[in-house]
Amino acid sequence: MSLGRTSTVPLGDLVRRPELGLVVLAGADRLDRPIRWAHPSELRDPVPYLLGGELLLTAGVNFPEDVDGYVRGLVAAGVQALGFGVTPVYDEVPAELVDACVRHGLPLLALPPSTPFLAVSQAVGVALAEAEHAELRWLSEAQATLTRAALRPNPVQTVVATLAELADWWCVLLDDAVVAKAGIEDVDPVIAELASRLRSGSGPRSASTEVGSWHVVGYPVDSARVLVVGAARPFSVPDRAVIAVALALLALADRADGRLVTKMLLGDDPYEGYRVVRGRRKARGEGEIDLGTALVDADGGQLRAVVTSAPDVVAAQAAGWLLAVSSPVGVADLPSADREAARMLERAVAVGRPVTVDDGVSALVDPAAAARFAATVLEPLAARPELVETLRTWLACNGNWDRTAAELGVHRNSVRHRIGVVARELAVDLSDVQRRMELWFALRWSD
Numbered sequence: 001m002s003l004g005r006t007s008t009v010p011l012g013d014l015v016r017r018p019e020l021g022l023v024v025l026a027g028a029d030r031l032d033r034p035i036r037w038a039h040p041s042e043l044r045d046p047v048p049y050l051l052g053g054e055l056l057l058t059a060g061v062n063f064p065e066d067v068d069g070y071v072r073g074l075v076a077a078g079v080q081a082l083g084f085g086v087t088p089v090y091d092e093v094p095a096e097l098v099d100a101c102v103r104h105g106l107p108l109l110a111l112p113p114s115t116p117f118l119a120v121s122q123a124v125g126v127a128l129a130e131a132e133h134a135e136l137r138w139l140s141e142a143q144a145t146l147t148r149a150a151l152r153p154n155p156v157q158t159v160v161a162t163l164a165e166l167a168d169w170w171c172v173l174l175d176d177a178v179v180a181k182a183g184i185e186d187v188d189p190v191i192a193e194l195a196s197r198l199r200s201g202s203g204p205r206s207a208s209t210e211v212g213s214w215h216v217v218g219y220p221v222d223s224a225r226v227l228v229v230g231a232a233r234p235f236s237v238p239d240r241a242v243i244a245v246a247l248a249l250l251a252l253a254d255r256a257d258g259r260l261v262t263k264m265l266l267g268d269d270p271y272e273g274y275r276v277v278r279g280r281r282k283a284r285g286e287g288e289i290d291l292g293t294a295l296v297d298a299d300g301g302q303l304r305a306v307v308t309s310a311p312d313v314v315a316a317q318a319a320g321w322l323l324a325v326s327s328p329v330g331v332a333d334l335p336s337a338d339r340e341a342a343r344m345l346e347r348a349v350a351v352g353r354p355v356t357v358d359d360g361v362s363a364l365v366d367p368a369a370a371a372r373f374a375a376t377v378l379e380p381l382a383a384r385p386e387l388v389e390t391l392r393t394w395l396a397c398n399g400n401w402d403r404t405a406a407e408l409g410v411h412r413n414s415v416r417h418r419i420g421v422v423a424r425e426l427a428v429d430l431s432d433v434q435r436r437m438e439l440w441f442a443l444r445w446s447d
Helices: 013-014 067-076 097-103 117-150 154-166 188-198 237-264 314-317 331-351 357-364 369-381 385-396 401-408 413-426 433-446
Strands: 023-026 037-039 054-058 081-085 106-111 170-174 178-183 207-211 214-220 226-231 275-281 295-297 302-307 321-325
Touching: 023 097, 037 117, 037 433, 054 117, 054 237, 067 097, 081 097, 081 117, 081 357, 097 106, 117 154, 117 237, 154 170, 154 178, 154 188, 154 237, 170 188, 188 207, 188 214, 188 226, 214 237, 226 237, 314 321, 321 331, 369 385, 369 413, 369 433, 385 413, 385 433, 401 413
Parallel strands: 037 054, 054 081, 081 106
Antiparallel strands: 023 106, 170 178, 170 226, 207 214, 214 226, 275 302, 275 321, 295 302
């Protein structure tokens, strides 16, 4: 819900403040009336000194005999509500005043003796400050939400949908036809005509109209597209500020990625930090992921994307996506990075976790082939798990006998004996670095 109206506060906000003790005597169905300020006056005819939007406060001093005329004058002057202070002049609110307020639709509040007029004025000021703070917070959050939307796949539709959700509006982006829409099913011809008028003009411009009960504004995004927004209430300055953010993001959404795509096609981009992301959805109905790019090719449960910074693979996994991220490359090497990411995704699926270049060469090896290699190499040790564990620890300790013995909790001579058995069973020379490396990978892949 949009706030955006810090110059007024609803009358109901004051009524609901228990410290004031206000009692509604008339107009209980009009507590949404906007109050601009609270103003005390004991004049018989205060109308010449009013600006409209007041909660007028009186204790009935010099109260006029023509009560009905008094109330009529207040309503004509734009007074939003009347507060009557009980005592010292009246012990209760005059019945004829209650009747007149009911007759003319003016909310009437009774102020108890313990509530000075100054307390009501201060409460209006506090309510205005609270509304302004809430409005600024809403404005900041709205801008951040729209910015995040512009970084998601299909940024144009996502920004339009997000703008509509922010304030219970409906939004339509049009060129010669509807480009994107949210919160509305059928586009009224009046909306299309409004967009056509804006497209035919030049320079900074906007237009507004009413369609049924909706307040409607339209703004050009560029020379071809127009954004039209509808709301149940008139648009405030902060509302228009949020719409301006959406306009800027819509204008940039295509251009930013357009520049990137142009550089990729022409091959004149010296940047060497592009990565290809491959992903697979782990289950139906999982959450969305934000890869920070609109260059996403999503097809059902699979996706691939071009990004300029590595995404948060852990957050993606929490949202139900298993990702593999290639090495950073230049434009010309994107196809090879895509193949690399595809191989890495196979391993990610096999091991059930994200895979990135930090996983080293293992990330590039076909999981099935790796498993077959490990089973073949280690098959002679299959019945001797203590030999497998000794070999793993010895290799991890870089062949250091004492450290291996300490890790396993056995005597160093036992380590020497077991490693000798391993060498004989596997028929390998463990002093050969290449053989050690092969065994290390076999042990890793066997897990």
